[in-house]
Amino acid sequence: MITRTAVVAAKTGLHARPAALFAKAAGEAGVPVQISVADKDPVAANSLLQLMTLGVERGDTVTLHAEDGADAALDALVELLETDFDA
Template sequence: MPERTVVIASRTGLHARPAKLFVQAAAAQEVPVRIRVGDGRPVPANSMLAVLALGAVHGTEVTLDAEGPGAEAALDSLAGLLARDLDAEEASGG
């Protein structure tokens, strides 16, 4: 199963607006994607409550996984999103 490990770049971590953007992007993928912190239990990336419950703050390393056609592209897209500071982009109008 393909995986991507990425460090959360948003200053607020996966909370509020960054979490919402990530969950929406995960829900738009053609394959189900899961996210976990460390060796923790993977949770559905398209579930706001599950993503918030991870408690991923700025600098937390998370692992995404997916399986099926399009999994690699889905993981690349979502990992790229998490690697950006979505809080700074909002402040600059980005």
Template sequence: MPVRKATVTAAIGLHARPAAVFVRAVTETGLPVTIRKAGIDAVDARSLLEVMTADFNCGCEVELRVTEAALPAGRSVVEAESALSGLAELLESQKAG
């Protein structure tokens, strides 16, 4: 199961514009990505509302995941791993403030 950890670096966390940029990038992968942090259940990273209400603040470590069973037909684990790496880089490259 492809998993990547990342630290949210946007000064306002995953709210407003940083959340929209992240959700758009997730949607473009075409994969069912989830995001979670310690103490909360995973949420659908393709949903702006779920991402914004999950309270992913600046500095928190998150886990991005795609379960193999949820991979769309014709998509590989290698593709999912690559997509998660790109999403993790995006989270870690947003301005810290």
């Protein structure tokens, strides 16, 4: 299992449009990816509904989890999370 951390840059956190874009990208990553924040249990990163339940706000640090060998996929998802879509 490998992990990556990212600080969420989107002004609205992982809500609405940023969450939808992230869930779509996670679904296209080719490997199952989970995301967690603080002391909440990890959820499927490709599930918009599950992402919304995390309540991630701008500036929160999230952790991505995937099987070994998914380094490139996680790196791309981190880059997406650290992008402010409204800038």
